[in-house]
Amino acid sequence: MTALGFYNGQFVQLDSLQVPIEERGHQFGDGVYEYVQIYGGRPFLLQAHLKRLERSLVAIGIPNPYSAEEWTQLINEAVRRSGESEAAVYWQVTRGVAPRVHVFSNTLRPMVSLTVYPRVGQESTHEMSLLAWPDERWTHVWVKTINLLPNILAKEMAKRNGANEALLVREGRVTEGGSSNVWFVFKQTLYTAPANRYILNGITRQFVLKLAAQLNISVAEEPVDWQRVPDADEVFVTSSSAEVTGVSKILVDRQVEGALHSVPPGIPGTLLPELKNIRTVWTGTCPGTVTQRLQQAFSEQLQQLRDAVPAELL
Ligand SMILES: Cc1ncc(COP(=O)(O)O)c(C=O)c1O
Numbered sequence: 120m121t122a123l124g125f126y127n128g129q130f131v132q133l134d135s136l137q138v139p140i141e142e143r144g145h146q147f148g149d150g151v152y153e154y155v156q157i158y159g160g161r162p163f164l165l166q167a168h169l170k171r172l173e174r175s176l177v178a179i180g181i182p183n184p185y186s187a188e189e190w191t192q193l194i195n196e197a198v199r200r201s202g203e204s205e206a207a208v209y210w211q212v213t214r215g216v217a218p219r220v221h222v223f224s225n226t227l228r229p230m231v232s233l234t235v236y237p238r239v240g241q242e243s244t245h246e247m248s249l250l251a252w253p254d255e256r257w258t259h260v261w262v263k264t265i266n267l268l269p270n271i272l273a274k275e276m277a278k279r280n281g282a283n284e285a286l287l288v289r290e291g292r293v294t295e296g297g298s299s300n301v302w303f304v305f306k307q308t309l310y311t312a313p314a315n316r317y318i319l320n321g322i323t324r325q326f327v328l329k330l331a332a333q334l335n336i337s338v339a340e341e342p343v344d345w346q347r348v349p350d351a352d353e354v355f356v357t358s359s360s361a362e363v364t365g366v367s368k369i370l371v372d373r374q375v376e377g378a379l380h381s382v383p384p385g386i387p388g389t390l391l392p393e394l395k396n397i398r399t400v401w402t403g404t405c406p407g408t409v410t411q412r413l414q415q416a417f418s419e420q421l422q423q424l425r426d427a428v429p430a431e432l433l
Pocket residue numbers: 154270295296297298299300318319320321322323324357358359360
C-alpha cells in the first residue's frame with residue numbers, strides 16, 4: 120500500500136498535496152498533532168489521544184474542528200480506505216492560513232491533515248540504545264506541538280552516534296526520550312518522570328501505569344537523577360510506535376555531560392556537534408524481567424484488540 124493522505128476535507132494522494140504558502144503550520148509550527156497505531160484495523164487508545172489533542176488545542180487557542188465522534192469516524196474511514204489493518208495514523212491541526220504575521224485572528228479556519236502509513240517493525244521485539252542529551256526545550260512540553268526542532272536534533276545526534284533514541288536530561292534529571300517516555304527499574308520499583316510540564320504525558324505511559332498496577336508492580340512517578348542512572352536494573356521506553364521497548368545501553372559524551380545539569384553560557388557554533396568522547400554510562404539485560412512482564416501484558420491487550428468482534432457484526 121502507498122500512504123494515504125487527507126487534507127482540508129479531502130482524501131488525497133500524498134504527492135498531490137499542496138499546502139498554501141501562508142499556512143501557519145509550516146510557517147510558524149503553529150499547530151498540534153497526534154499519532155495512533157492501528158492493530159487489526161482498529162485504533163489503539165484513540166479516545167485518550169483525542170482527549171490529549173483537545174487539551175493541546177485548548178492550550179494554544181485553536182478551536183477543535185471536529186467532535187470526538189467526527190474524529191473517530193474520520194480516522195476509521197481513513198484506515199478503511201487505506202486497506203491496511205496494521206498501520207499508523209498521524210494527524211495535525213494547525214491554526215490555518217493567514218498573511219504571515221505572528222499575531223492571529225480568532226476567525227481563522229483550522230487546517231487538518233492526516234496520513235495513514237502501513238506500520239513497519241514489530242511489537243516490542245527490538246532493543247534500543249540511548250544517547251543522553253540536554254533537554255533544552257521550552258517548559259510546555261506537555262502540549263503536543265508540531266514544533267519538534269529540539270527533539271529532531273536530539274534524535275539526530277543519537278542516530279549519528281550509534282543510538283536509536285535520545286535520553287533527555289534537564290537540570291540533572293531525566294525527563295523523557297526524544298519521542299518516548301523513559302522508565303527505570305530500581306530494586307523492583309518502576310520510576311518514570313511525573314506528568315508535569317516537562318514531559319509529554321504519553322498515552323502509552325498512562326496505559327503502562329495501569330498495566331503496572333494490575334501486575335502489582337510498584338511505581339514511583341518521580342524524576343530519576345542522571346547520577347543514579349548507572350545503578351538502574353532495567354531501562355525501557357514507551358510510545359505509541361515503540362510500544363514497550365527494552366533499552367540495552369545508555370551513552371553520553373563527556374563534553375556534553377555538564378549541559379545535562381545546567382544550560383552552558385555562550386552560543387555554540389552548531390547544535391549538531393561532532394562527539395569525540397562518548398562513554399557508556401549503563402548497560403543491562405534487555406529486556407529485563409519487569410520489562411518483559413509489561414511487554415507481555417501489553418501484547419495481550421493488542422491481541423485482544425485484534426481479536427475483538429468487528430463492530431458491524433455486533
Ligand atoms: C516527546 C515525547 N514523549 C513521549 C511520547 C510518547 O507518547 P505516546 O505514548 O502518546 O505516543 C512521544 C510520542 O510522540 C513524544 O514525542
